[in-house]
Amino acid sequence: MDRPARxxxxxAAPVLGAVYYYLLIFLIGLxxxxxxxxxxxxxxxxxxxxxxxxxxxxxxxGVFCAAxxxxxxxxxxxxxxxxxxxxxVGVIATILAVLPSLTHDIWxxxxxxxxxxxxxxxxxxxxxxxxxxxxxxxxMPKSALPRAAFG
Numbered sequence: 001m002d003r004p005a006r007x008x009x010x011x012a013a014p015v016l017g018a019v020y021y022y023l024l025i026f027l028i029g030l031x032x033x034x035x036x037x038x039x040x041x042x043x044x045x046x047x048x049x050x051x052x053x054x055x056x057x058x059x060x061x062g063v064f065c066a067a068x069x070x071x072x073x074x075x076x077x078x079x080x081x082x083x084x085x086x087x088x089v090g091v092i093a094t095i096l097a098v099l100p101s102l103t104h105d106i107w108x109x110x111x112x113x114x115x116x117x118x119x120x121x122x123x124x125x126x127x128x129x130x131x132x133x134x135x136x137x138x139x140m141p142k143s144a145l146p147r148a149a150f151g
Contacts, residue, residue: 005078009085012077016070016085017092020129023066024093031062059121063128071132075140082137086129094125 001009036054044050067090074085101110101118110118 001081005081008077009081009088012074013085013088013092016073016077016089017096019073020066020070020089021093021096023069024063024097024125027062027066028059031058034058056117056120060124063121063124064132067128067132068136071129071136074129074133075136082133083130086133087126090126090129093129094122097125098122 032055036050040054041047041050044053070089071082071086074082074089078085101107
């Protein structure tokens with residue numbers, strides 16, 4: 001990696017990590033506050049399964065919607081090393097999201113209720129930006145961005 005690309009990586013990683021973290025807070029909160037439609041419970045045979053699918057599905061949509069702007073920015077900033085930057089952004093945002101729950105008051109509540117949901121959420125947050133980068137790079141034509149300007 002050449003020096004300008006390394007500098008862009010060092011400068012972009014914390015900024016995009018913070019942007020992704022705040023987008024996660026906003027969009028996960030928005031999707032969590034969205035009530036399921038009246039027809040949703042009747043489509044599945046079990047109410048508990050319908051609620052779980054709605055909660056997990058809306059959370060996944062919120063995480064992916066938060067990842068897309070960060071992924072697009074990583075592709076623009078570092079075209080060749082976008083995946084590396086995306087992984088770093090995902091790690092930064094996930095660490096910022098997990099740190100408040102590690103207190104001695106909150107951690108037992110998280111771990112004793114449904115730890116698999118907590119672990120699955122962190123994996124989604126880590127993998128969303130690299131997955132969105134992969135999709136964007138597959139869909140974007142190679143001539144879409146000027147190579148001289150962004151490397």
